[in-house]
Amino acid sequence: MSPSAQSIWKDVEQIRSQAPLIQNITNFVVMNNTANALLALGASPAMVHAPDEVEDFIAIASALVVNIGTLDPNFVTGMRLAMKRAKLLKKPIVFDPVGVGATPYRNQVSRALLDLAAPTIIRGNASEIMALAGLNAQTKGVDSTHGSEAALDSARQLSRHFGGVVVISGADDYVVYQDRVAVIGNGHPLMTKVTGMGCTATALIGAFVAVNPDAFQAAVHGMCVMGIAGELAARKTPSPGSLQVSFLDTLYQLTADQIQKTVKLTNQ
Ligand SMILES: Nc1ncnc2c1ncn2[C@@H]1O[C@H](COP(=O)(O)OP(=O)(O)OP(=O)(O)O)[C@@H](O)[C@H]1O
Ligand SMILES: Cc1ncsc1CCO
């Protein structure tokens, strides 16, 4: 079934009623933002990265989100253990290759993690998706220097190689799986002035894939809700500090009617 306003709302209701536990191994910059976004959506976040406990924790979690934003060797050990165990236990993995392409360390770690345990869903901006697919893409640290459509071929290639869903975020978001592509036109440019909105999108996808076994749908639903909440929040404020707060409030109060009226989703 193609994703639609109705299927988005069905998953939002599932998340609100089930409050799935989402294990996050994520970066120090966004830990608070993404935990609050998961709570506002209705999920139950836990930021757990110590190598000594990640394997035990994934046993009780419904999905694993791995984000390489503030990478260090201890985090990498935790990521390897958690991803391997998640694979074994058939728990979905969502991977965010923050800043890949910027340094050889990020490239090596990302490729090794993907080879160790192929994620269910990968979400990055255009530069990150292109770098991950092996293109020598220009990147400016954690920000993209390309429009999202520039990474479509790379996303298709990654999806074929790892067998999972690939999301390219940006002004338009693309969700790619095999021969399927969905385009989401929601969002607002002010969202790029709040740190970690991409990381937040990845975390929200973690909640959707925890309640929906169709990973393509889950990724589309997560990106739609992200974009809709950002767009509605930006109608209430012109500045990034209050956008961050308004985004959480909007997410918490999101209704089926708002989704229906705001969603800009094209299934290709
Ligand atoms: N120019 C834009 N116009 C409208 N919405 C946008 C724009 N850029 C980003 N967004 C929104 O912000 C979300 C986050 O995407 P973005 O590509 O900026 O992530 P990112 O670069 O990975 O961010 P970060 O690394 O800070 O987490 C997108 O899914 C989209 O909803
Ligand atoms: C700013 C920043 N630096 C490393 S991770 C991160 C959060 C946005 O990706």
Ligand SMILES: [Mg+2]
């Ligand atoms: Mg990012």
